[in-house]
Amino acid sequence: xxxxxxxTKKVPEATAGEIELFCVAYPNGNGYPPPVSAHxxxxxxxxxxxxxxxxxxxxxxxxxxxxxxxxxxxxxxRQYSAxxxxxxDSRRPQDWQLEKGYQDDWPxxxxxxxxxxxxxxxxxxxxxxxxxxYLHLDWHVNSYARILLDEIFSPxxxxxxxxxxxxxxxxxxxxxxxxxxxxxxxxxxxxxxFNANAVRQPYDPKTIKTFNxxxxxxxxxxxxxxxxxxxxxxxxxxxxxxxxxxxTGYPTQKPEALLERIILxxxxxxxxxxxxxxxxxxxxxxAEKLGRSYLAADSTWRAIHTxxxxxxxxxxxxxxxxxxxxxxLPLREFExxxxxxxxxxTLNLVSQNITDVDYWEVDPDWKNKLxxxxxxxxxxxxxxxxxxxxxxxxxxxxxxxxxxxVDVKGNQLQTIVEIL
Numbered sequence: 001x002x003x004x005x006x007x008t009k010k011v012p013e014a015t016a017g018e019i020e021l022f023c024v025a026y027p028n029g030n031g032y033p034p035p036v037s038a039h040x041x042x043x044x045x046x047x048x049x050x051x052x053x054x055x056x057x058x059x060x061x062x063x064x065x066x067x068x069x070x071x072x073x074x075x076x077x078r079q080y081s082a083x084x085x086x087x088x089d090s091r092r093p094q095d096w097q098l099e100k101g102y103q104d105d106w107p108x109x110x111x112x113x114x115x116x117x118x119x120x121x122x123x124x125x126x127x128x129x130x131x132x133x134y135l136h137l138d139w140h141v142n143s144y145a146r147i148l149l150d151e152i153f154s155p156x157x158x159x160x161x162x163x164x165x166x167x168x169x170x171x172x173x174x175x176x177x178x179x180x181x182x183x184x185x186x187x188x189x190x191x192x193x194f195n196a197n198a199v200r201q202p203y204d205p206k207t208i209k210t211f212n213x214x215x216x217x218x219x220x221x222x223x224x225x226x227x228x229x230x231x232x233x234x235x236x237x238x239x240x241x242x243x244x245x246x247x248t249g250y251p252t253q254k255p256e257a258l259l260e261r262i263i264l265x266x267x268x269x270x271x272x273x274x275x276x277x278x279x280x281x282x283x284x285x286x287a288e289k290l291g292r293s294y295l296a297a298d299s300t301w302r303a304i305h306t307x308x309x310x311x312x313x314x315x316x317x318x319x320x321x322x323x324x325x326x327x328x329l330p331l332r333e334f335e336x337x338x339x340x341x342x343x344x345x346t347l348n349l350v351s352q353n354i355t356d357v358d359y360w361e362v363d364p365d366w367k368n369k370l371x372x373x374x375x376x377x378x379x380x381x382x383x384x385x386x387x388x389x390x391x392x393x394x395x396x397x398x399x400x401x402x403x404x405x406v407d408v409k410g411n412q413l414q415t416i417v418e419i420l
Contacts, residue, residue: 002147003151015055017052020324021040021320024041024371024373026372027313027376028315030315030316043284043293043316044321045308045320045321045322047297047324048323048327049299050276050297050298054123054276057126063127065126066267067131067266067271068123068126068131070123070135070275072137072277075104077104079103086355097408112141116148121152129189129191132159132185132187132188133185134184136181157187161233162184162234162235166239192266194266202229237255237258244381250306253280256286259286263287263290273294274295277298278307279303281307281310284296285310308359331413332411332414346389346390346392357379357408359377359378360403361403362390363401363402363403365397366400366416367398376390379408400418401416
């Protein structure tokens with residue numbers, strides 16, 4: 001079988017990153033305090049180089065993950081910014097408040113393939129025998145990736161080449177506008193999960209009318225019009241930029257409907273889903289909503305923070321946040337313009353710069369070790385300040401509370417509150 005070759009091609013034995021538990025989140029207090037047997041939630045969000053992260057997970061998860069969705073950089077040779085402003089006009093990018101998102105720039109194609117190839121190999125190892133990988137790319141490198149996946153999985157394991165189509169403005173005037181992505185779905189074995197009935201969609205009204213009007217339609221084969229049909233391998237979903245209710249501000253965010261179809265089709269309730277390029281956390285959020293467990297990893301703090309906020313916002317079951325031990329996440333002491341007042345079981349954040357606060361949280365029983373996030377407040381998408389109160393009336397408070405805050409630039413601050 002033909003293989004893709006480039007001069008630096010190799011599958012290095014990735015050095016396992018040392019991963020440490022950074023925080024356990026209990027959105028809105030869900031699941032707190034945990035039973036002793038559940039101190040380490042199955043749902044995990046991990047900050048680190050995903051090659052090292054996957055290698056670190058190998059001992060526990062090799063052959064255990066039911067579905068992997070991978071949305072890596074596309075080899076666009078661009079640097080993407082995250083939108084952190086509120087209530088901005090999407091039609092006026094010159095007015096947007098931006099912070100660093102992620103980089104997708106490479107010296108050459110070989111460098112990009114050096115990144116992608118070993119990670120695809122690692123994903124193959126982590127997949128369960130009946131598991132499925134969905135690799136999401138576009139015209140830049142999808143043809144190279146298909147040859148690599150044929151090499152790793154074998155050509156016979158190609159389940160589908162899915163085309164996601166969408167609309168939107170484009171500056172291209174010398175060619176047809178490029179308005180689709182390619183999603184390559186490969187199964188690890190001959191037996192795999194595919195829930196056709198979970199993703200059926202209604203027939204077009206014209207099709208129903210045709211079958212109702214003539215017994216000869218469909219050459220005498222009449223489908224179950226009420227049950228609907230299994231979708232074709234081309235899907236239309238609007239991009240998130242036009243779906244304001246989902247928008248996180250993270251660049252290249254994918255729509256939830258796209259991930260919902262993938263997860264419903266290729267996993268069952270209780271299955272383990274992984275996304276090692278998690279970005280804005282769409283796969284993890286949809287997995288949570290559909291009753292699946294998840295592993296989500298990314299190399300940037302902006303992605304992990306966005307994913308955490310998103311999971312908190314939907315009231316996720318408890319999840320842990322881990323990071324590579326060599327990654328430093330500075331925790332500065334509260335600045336003078338941030339203070340915490342305590343009244344009853346309610347903490348009140350006071351600041352002249354409240355509009356710059358993106359997220360704040362509290363550990364109600366701080367032991368100077370692991371941070372347990374039990375109460376959280378998130379800055380709303382619309383132009384309103386963040387809730388300055390966190391009520392812990394249903395929580396038994398310890399002698400100390402630890403409060404952490406993240407501003408719109410991603411800086412983390414911390415202070416300790418003591419009950420006198």
